[in-house]
Amino acid sequence: MQSVTDFTMPLFNTKVKSLPNGFICHQNTISSVKADALYHYLLDECAWQQPKIVIYGKTVSIPRLQCYIADEGLEYQYSGLTMAPEPWSAVLLAIKNRLSHTFGVPFNALLVNWYRDGQDSMGWHSDDEPELGREPCIASLSLGASRLFKMRQKQTLQVYNLQLQSGDCLLMSGRSQLDFQHSLPKQPSVKQGRINLTFRYVLPHHVR
Template sequence: MTPIDAEPVPLADADLRFLPDWLDASRADRWLAALLAETPWEQPQVRLYGRSFAVPRLVAWYGDPEARYRYSGLSHEPLPWTPLLAEIRRAVEEAVGQPLNGVLLNLYRDGRDSMGWHSDDEAELGRNPLIASLSLGGARRFDLRRAGQGRIEHSLWLGHGSLLVMAGATQHHWQHQVAKTRRPCAPRLNLTFRRVHI
């Protein structure tokens, strides 16, 4: 595995670093297979304009006992770290050089699963949160746009074993998404590690 010495992604008012080959393929394959088999996936409902909708992906939240996390009107009580997730957390913490106490797992089963435009700016993540995003499985396009703007300004292909780190003022100035696609794509598992401030 490579330490977090990648060149920054060239975006103003952002601190993004991308390591497309952070994990070797054999370890990425092993982690993906085990996580797909052992994770108790959920598909929460969110309320928009008075109606309930299932989020378009499967999710699971793990963390330290006090790392409760709320986003999109949903409250998540952390599941306890499994031995595998504890191993992955140690590797990611070593790469980013700071402790992380929670991880959100998102499973994109096919191109119809997605994540809409948002910033990871919840109060419990602190003023300038660090988000370390590990991708396993099929590659998906990750888009970035200026907050309040409509135009995509930058895109990355997040492939098997890649690590994207967003830090500094990124969440103040930028939004990101994983859009739906009609292109055939294998299931993608994304682990976004973060530190929830108690």
């Protein structure tokens, strides 16, 4: 009998889109039907949170929902907030293991973001927290609505656009976090939701 994990395994014999240094997009790693099934599974299964952060002295809710999943004890800190990890479900563990095997990275943490519609977003940032190490390798899987992903070279401010489709897997490695920021801007015309999964390797001895 097929299990949910059989339906959702990303495959990597797919088309590759080349991007600025350090970014690689593997297109269609999950068929749209499977990506849709996984999207709805995660909507139900994740313990969604909408943390509040302080920006310029003002407390605001982040414009999306999040769930942080990781090996035991691997806390994640950003913008002054600490997220305690949820345990791996069988489905996410299987996907994590597949991605670890494919990319040769022992992923041990996953940040899941749910953009309910085009009003939800993520501002310019680099994933450069010390616990990710100097040149982290992050595998980012997109499910649901297609959204624009922007990369901005820190020195030249040149902006590169990438349309992330359901089932695409974007790999950010090498100098991608050192040389670039990235963002997911608001797109009010998008009415559908999107879930993004970023698999990371958190250095256990760096957790504060």
